[in-house]
Amino acid sequence: MRPFDEDALLAASGFSLAEREAVYHAIMTRRDVRSQFLPDPLPDHVVERLLTAAHHAPSVGFMQPWNFILVKSPTVRARIQDAFSKANEEAALMFEGERRQVYRSLKLEGIVEAPLGICVTCDPTRSGSVVLGRTHNPRMDSYSTVCAIQNLWLAARAEGIGIGWVSIFREGDLKSILGIPEHVEVVAWLCAGFVDKLYDEPELSVKGWRQRLPLEELVFHDGWGRRER
Numbered sequence: 001m002r003p004f005d006e007d008a009l010l011a012a013s014g015f016s017l018a019e020r021e022a023v024y025h026a027i028m029t030r031r032d033v034r035s036q037f038l039p040d041p042l043p044d045h046v047v048e049r050l051l052t053a054a055h056h057a058p059s060v061g062f063m064q065p066w067n068f069i070l071v072k073s074p075t076v077r078a079r080i081q082d083a084f085s086k087a088n089e090e091a092a093l094m095f096e097g098e099r100r101q102v103y104r105s106l107k108l109e110g111i112v113e114a115p116l117g118i119c120v121t122c123d124p125t126r127s128g129s130v131v132l133g134r135t136h137n138p139r140m141d142s143y144s145t146v147c148a149i150q151n152l153w154l155a156a157r158a159e160g161i162g163i164g165w166v167s168i169f170r171e172g173d174l175k176s177i178l179g180i181p182e183h184v185e186v187v188a189w190l191c192a193g194f195v196d197k198l199y200d201e202p203e204l205s206v207k208g209w210r211q212r213l214p215l216e217e218l219v220f221h222d223g224w225g226r227r228e229r
């Protein structure tokens with residue numbers, strides 16, 4: 001049994017205290033960015049670091065189903081924003097009354113403001129039809145792609161780059177604008193750009209849309225709903 005002594009745990013991790021704190025700092029201060037993007041272009045070598053972080057994510061059967069479509073073209077980004085606007089109007093109508101008003105007041109994308117868009121896709125055919133670990137749940141390839149996105153998001157935080165995930169689209173619109181093959185899934189449109197400030201808390205929480213749930217309500221022991229240890 002490992003001792004629960006903090007110094008021993010740290011020594012066993014192979015991380016210095018500062019390194020460990022840096023990991024948690026990136027996790028706790030990462031934010032979804034919609035409107036604080038600076039216009040400066042992102043240097044290619046920094047984008048390369050973000051993509052390398054993404055590419056080191058875990059993936060089911062090590063299938064690495066992702067692709068990253070880097071979109072700098074303002075014209076293409078304007079078309080993507082049109083696709084968002086159409087879907088966002090449909091989305092607004094799904095909320096009732098005052099909630100619809102609040103929804104309409106939220107800024108939910110920075111597609112044109114951010115100097116780089118990254119469309120992250122998942123190719124379910126990447127390593128044949130039978131994939132180790134995906135045999136009984138085909139969604140595992142999408143989950144793997146989401147792991148890559150989270151790696152990129154955290155690396156971006158450490159680089160002073162904000163990321164905003166936009167998902168309010170009809171997938172077919174993005175596919176036709178970007179020429180994505182039918183069998184490939186669009187997982188995310190990420191807005192990326194330098195930021196000089198970030199919200200301390202999720203913007204949706206600051207703006208009263210929804211608050212963070214207490215962790216203890218979400219943790220069960222030895223079965224669904226069991227809160228006692």
Ligand SMILES: Cc1cc2c(cc1C)N(C[C@H](O)[C@H](O)[C@H](O)COP(=O)(O)O)c1[nH]c(=O)[nH]c(=O)c1N2
Pocket residue numbers: 030031032033034107108109165166167168201202203204205
């Ligand atoms: C799969 C997925 C899809 C979306 C998001 C996230 C994820 C994980 N988020 C961002 C989301 O609103 C945000 O993560 C939460 O509000 C928590 O805030 P922080 O990320 O901690 O700042 C998001 N935000 C937004 O403004 N427009 C969007 O379309 C989406 N879509």
